Amino acid sequence: xxxxQIATTLNPRPKLSSFFVLILLAAFLMATGCKQSIPSPxxxxxxxxxxxxxxIPGIFRDVTSEAxxxxxxxxxxxxxxxxxxxxxxxxAFLDYNRDGLPDVFLVQAGSxxxxxxxxxxxxxxxxxxxxGGHFTDVTHExxxxxxxxxxxxxxxxxxxxxxxxxIFITGLNGCFLLQNDGAGHFLNVTAKAGVGETGQNRYATSxxxxxxxxxxxxxxxxxxxxxxxxxxxxVCFNAKNKKSYCSPxxxxxxxxxxxxxxxxxxFTDVTHxxxxxxxxxxxxxxTWIDYNQxxxxxxxxxxxLMPNNLYKxxxxxxxxxxxxxxxxxxxxxxxxxxxxxxxxxxxxxxxxESLIVTNFSGQPNSVYKATASGLFEDNTYASGIGSVSLPYxxxxxxxxxxxxxxxxxxxxxxxxxxPNVAESSPNVTYEQPKLLFRNTGDGKFVSMKxxxxxxxxxxxxxxxxxxxxDNDGRLDxxxxxxxxxxxxxxxxxxxxxHWIELKLEGVKTNRDGAGSLVWITAGGKRxxxxxxxxxxxxxxxxSRLFFGLGTTTKVDSLEIRWLDGTRQKFxxxxxxxxGYRLREGGQPQADPSFHSVAINKTDHKKMDxxx
Numbered sequence: 001x002x003x004x005q006i007a008t009t010l011n012p013r014p015k016l017s018s019f020f021v022l023i024l025l026a027a028f029l030m031a032t033g034c035k036q037s038i039p040s041p042x043x044x045x046x047x048x049x050x051x052x053x054x055x056i057p058g059i060f061r062d063v064t065s066e067a068x069x070x071x072x073x074x075x076x077x078x079x080x081x082x083x084x085x086x087x088x089x090x091x092a093f094l095d096y097n098r099d100g101l102p103d104v105f106l107v108q109a110g111s112x113x114x115x116x117x118x119x120x121x122x123x124x125x126x127x128x129x130x131x132g133g134h135f136t137d138v139t140h141e142x143x144x145x146x147x148x149x150x151x152x153x154x155x156x157x158x159x160x161x162x163x164x165x166x167i168f169i170t171g172l173n174g175c176f177l178l179q180n181d182g183a184g185h186f187l188n189v190t191a192k193a194g195v196g197e198t199g200q201n202r203y204a205t206s207x208x209x210x211x212x213x214x215x216x217x218x219x220x221x222x223x224x225x226x227x228x229x230x231x232x233x234x235v236c237f238n239a240k241n242k243k244s245y246c247s248p249x250x251x252x253x254x255x256x257x258x259x260x261x262x263x264x265x266x267f268t269d270v271t272h273x274x275x276x277x278x279x280x281x282x283x284x285x286x287t288w289i290d291y292n293q294x295x296x297x298x299x300x301x302x303x304x305l306m307p308n309n310l311y312k313x314x315x316x317x318x319x320x321x322x323x324x325x326x327x328x329x330x331x332x333x334x335x336x337x338x339x340x341x342x343x344x345x346x347x348x349x350x351x352x353e354s355l356i357v358t359n360f361s362g363q364p365n366s367v368y369k370a371t372a373s374g375l376f377e378d379n380t381y382a383s384g385i386g387s388v389s390l391p392y393x394x395x396x397x398x399x400x401x402x403x404x405x406x407x408x409x410x411x412x413x414x415x416x417x418x419p420n421v422a423e424s425s426p427n428v429t430y431e432q433p434k435l436l437f438r439n440t441g442d443g444k445f446v447s448m449k450x451x452x453x454x455x456x457x458x459x460x461x462x463x464x465x466x467x468x469x470d471n472d473g474r475l476d477x478x479x480x481x482x483x484x485x486x487x488x489x490x491x492x493x494x495x496x497x498h499w500i501e502l503k504l505e506g507v508k509t510n511r512d513g514a515g516s517l518v519w520i521t522a523g524g525k526r527x528x529x530x531x532x533x534x535x536x537x538x539x540x541x542x543s544r545l546f547f548g549l550g551t552t553t554k555v556d557s558l559e560i561r562w563l564d565g566t567r568q569k570f571x572x573x574x575x576x577x578x579g580y581r582l583r584e585g586g587q588p589q590a591d592p593s594f595h596s597v598a599i600n601k602t603d604h605k606k607m608d609x610x611x
Contacts, residue, residue, distance in 0.1 A: 058453025059402060059436070060477060060489040068135045069104065071125050071486045073462075076111040076150070081236070081245050083228050084112060084172055086417035087205055087284070090153035090538030091480040093467030094165045096142075096180055100579075100593025101129035102467045102542050104478060105167060106486055107151045112172075113230055121147050124154075124169060133470055133490075143185045149174045153463070153538025157209030157218045159193075159261060161511040168195070170204035170222060170538065173229070179265075195220060195259050195267050202254075203228050208534035210288030210297045211510045212274075212313055214563050217261035218510050218533075221299060223283030226251035239424060245417060248304050248338075253280040256301065275318045281306045285342040287535040289353060290515060291326075292374040295565055297515045300328070302339030302357045327376040328355055328368045332386065337363050341464070341537035345399030346370075346528045347408045348443055351519075353530060356385070358394030358412060358537070361421075361428050365389040365397070365412065369443070384445045385410070385437060392432050393417065395537040396464025400475040404497035404548035406525060407439035413479050413537075415460030431458035434479070453492070459484055467542025471594050473499045473577055475546055480539075498549040501579040503591060504531050508564050509584060515563035518545055522576075523552030549576055558588065 075085045089107030096103050103126065110121035126142050127135040139145050150172040159166050164180035177193045178186040190196040197204065203225045209218040228251055236246035255277045259267035271277050276299075285302035292298070296313035303309065307329040311319035323329035331337045338360035346353050352370035359365055364386035368376040380386040389412070396413035403409070414432035422429050434455040437445035449456075455477070463480035470476070474491035481487060500520070504513025513531045520527050527547050534540045549555070555574040561567050562584055570588060574580065579591035 058451045058456070059448070059491060059493050060453040060455045061492050062454035062457070062487055063133065063490045064485060064488045067133055067488050068137075069127055069486060069488055070137070071106050071108075071127075072484060073106070073108060073480050073482055073486065074111075074122060075109050075482050077483075080233075081243055082112050082230060082233055083226075083246060083251070084150065084203065086245065086482075087225065087538075088150070088152050088462060088482070089480055090206070090463035090536075090540075091465050091478050091486070092154045092156050092167075092540035093465050093469065093478060093542040094156045094167070094540065096126070096165050097128065097184060098164065099129075100591060101131055101471065102469045103127060103129045104135060104469075104488070105154055105156070106480055107154050107169065107463060107538070108148070109150050109152070112150055121149075124148055124151055129469060131470075138184070141184060143187075144178065146188075148176055152204060153206045154540060155207040155209055155220070155534050156540040156543070157220075157514070157533045158511045159209065159218045159220070160265060161217065163511060168207055168209070168220065170207050172203055173201055174198040175204055175207070175222065189265065192265060193267050194269075195222075197222070197257070201227070201229050205284050206286045206534070206538045208286050208288055208532075209512075210299075210514055210533065211261075211563055212258075212288070212297050212299070213260070213317060214296070214509070214515075215261075215263070216506070216508060216510055216564075217263045218512065218514060219261045220259040220267060221286060221288075222257045222259070223286050223301060224254040224256060225282050225284065225304070227254055248282055251282075253282050253303075253306060255280055256283055256286070270317065273317060275320070276311065279309060279321055281309060284340045285357065285535070285537050287342045287344055288515065288532055289344055289355075290517065290530060291353070291370065293352075293517065295561070295563070297563070300342060300344075300355060302342050304338045304340070305336055307336055308339050308357060326374065327378060331359075331363065331366055332378045332380045337366060339366075340395045341397040341413075342535050343397040343399050343410060344530070344532065344535050345408045347399060347410075347439055349407065349525065349527060351526065351528045353528070356397060356399075356410065358397045359389075361391055361393040361416060361425075363390070365394055379443065383443065384447075388437075388447045389435065391427055392435065393428075394435070395462045396479065396539055398464060398466045398477075398536050398541055400466045400477070401439075401499075401546065401548035402436070402475060402491055403438070403493050403495040404473070404499045404550070405441075405495065406497075406527065406548045406550040406552075407441045409439045410437040410445060411435070411455075411464065411466070411477055412437075413459075413461030413464040415462070415482065429458065431460055433458050434461060453489070454487075455489060459487065462537060463539040464536050465539045465541040468501065468544070468546065469542075471579065473501070498552055498576040500547050500549065500555055500574065500576050501591070501594075502545040502547075502558075503543075503579065503581045504545070504560070505581065505583040506562060507584040508566070509562045512543060513562070513584075514543075517561045519559045520547055520555050521557045522547075522549050522555045525552070544579065552576070558582075
C-alpha cells in the first residue's frame with residue numbers, strides 16, 4: 001500500500017517520520033481522496049503531456065488482444081480502502097512445457113472478503129505460448145483453476161530439479177507451491193513442502209528462488225509486508241477528511257521467511273538460524289544477487305518506509321545485514337524511501353551488477369551503481385533517472401537492452417495507489433504511463449517519452465516482467481495492471497544490432513543455473529550477467545540471459561562460473577543472432593527454437609577447473 005499521504009486513524013495518530021514530514025512540505029504529493037464507488041476508477045489526466053490513442057507509433061506495441069490473452073487483474077476494492085488492495089499482483093514468463101517458447105503466468109487477487117452467495121474468487125491464469133505470436137489459456141488443462149486466495153506475487157523455479165519450472169504464489173494468509181509434473185499439469189504440493197503459511201495471518205508479497213547454500217537445490221525467500229488482516233484494518237482519512245488508505249507507518253513491520261530446500265520435496269524454515277529475524281521491514285521487492293562475486297548468493301530486499309536490506313551470505317548458513325555500509329539502504333538524501341521493485345544489471349559494462357529500486361511519487365527511483373570494492377555509489381540523479389521519475393509511483397522494473405546496442409536500458413511500470421490522488425495533487429495521477437530509459441553508454445539514461453509506443457497509455461501497473469516471447473531477438477514486456485487488462489508489449493525496435501541469448505542448465509548445481517555468473521567477450525568488449533529467477537515487483541522474467549552486441553558479428557569467448565565454483569571457458573567463436581543452451585560440463589548447443597543460429601564449425605576449446 002505504500003501510501004505516504006496525510007493519514008489519521010480512529011486511534012491516536014501515529015508519529016510521523018522525518019521523511020513523511022519532508023514529503024508533506026514538498027507539495028502534498030501524497031494526499032488522497034475517498035473513492036465512493038469502485039467499478040472502475042474515474043478518468044484522470046496523464047502525468048505527462050502524452051494523451052495517446054492506440055495505436056501509438058513507437059518501440060513497443062500492445063499485442064495482448066491479437067496474442068489471445070484475455071485477463072484482467074481485480075483487486076476486489078469496494079470503497080472500504082482496505083490496506084491490501086494496492087499490492088496485487090505479479091506476473092511471469094516461464095517455459096513450463098520446455099518447448100523453448102516463454103509462456104505467461106498472471107497473478108489474480110479478487111475479493112478480499114468472500115461472503116455467502118458471492119461469485120467464486122477468480123484464479124491466476126496460465127497462457128501457453130503456441131508460437132506465431134499466439135497464446136492459449138491452459139489454466140484449466142494445467143489444473144490451476146482453483147481458489148488461490150488473495151494472491152499477490154509469483155516466483156518461478158525448478159525446486160525439485162526435474163527440468164520443469166514450478167510455480168510459487170504468494171498471498172494474504174496463505175501461499176501455494178505448485179509442482180510441474182512434466183505432463184502439462186501442476187500439483188498442489190504446498191502442505192507436503194511446508195511453505196503454505198496458512199492460518200498465520202501473514203501478508204506475503206514478493207518471493208524468489210535461489211540456492212543460498214550451493215547444495216544444488218533451490219531455496220525460497222518470502223517477503224511479508226505488515227501485520228494486517230481485514231479485521232485489524234485501521235480507518236484513515238486524508239487532508240480533506242475523506243476516507244483513504246493509511247500510511248504504512250500505522251502498521252507494524254515484520255520479518256521475511258527463508259525456507260531451506262531439503263532436497264526431498266520439503267522445506268525447513270531457517271529464518272532464525274540464518275539471522276534474518278533480527279531486522280523487521282515492510283518487504284515488497286526481493287532478489288538474489290552475488291553482489292561481491294564470492295560464489296555465494298546474497299539477498300537484497302526493498303522495504304516500504306524503512307531502510308532497504310542487503311544481507312551478505314557468510315557461507316555458513318548465516319547472513320549479515322550490510323545495507324547501510326554498502327550504500328543501498330537509504331535514498332540520495334539519506335532518508336528512508338518507499339521501496340517497491342528491484343532491477344539488477346551491469347548497466348555500465350564494468351563487470352558488476354548495479355541495483356535500481358522503484359519508489360513512491362515525490363521520490364526518485366534509486367540508482368545504486370556497483371563498484372569493484374563491493375560497495376555501491378548513489379547515482380540516482382547523476383544517472384538522469386532521479387528527476388524524471390519524481391512524479392511517478394513505480395512498482396515493477398527491469399533492465400532490458402531494447403535496442404541491442406550492448407548497453408542495458410530500463411523499463412518501469414507506474415501507477416498510483418489512490419484512485420483520487422489528482423483531486424489534491426494536480427501533478428500526480430492514478431493511472432500513469434510506463435517509463436522507458438535508454439542507456440547512453442556513459443553511465444547516464446535518457447527518457448524515451450516520445451518512443452514509448454503503446455506503453456504511453458496510462459495504467460495502474462504492478463507486476464512487470466521481460467522476456468523474448470517470440471524468440472526474435474528483441475526483448476518484450478509483460479505488465480499486470482490493477483482492474484484493467486494485462487498488457488503484452490512486442491518490441492518493434494528498428495535497430496539492426498546483433499545479440500545472443502543463453503539458457504543455462506545445471507547438473508551438479510541447481511537445474512536452473514541460478515546464481516551462476518556469465519561473461520562474454522565480443523568485438524573487444526566484455527559483458528557480464530548473473531542468472532537469477534526473480535526480481536522486479538512480485539514477478540519473474542525470462543531466465544535466459546540476453547546480451548545485445550551492437551554491430552559485432554561474433555562472440556569471441558564465453559565463460560561461465562557455475563554456482564559450485566566450476567568454471568568453463570569457450571574460446572572458439574559463436575555465431576550471433578540466436579540462442580544457445582549450455583549444460584554444465586557440456587558444449588554450447590544451438591537452441592532449435594530460434595531457428596537462426598549455428599555454432600561455428602571450429603572445434604571448441606574448453607577449459608574446466610575448480611576454483
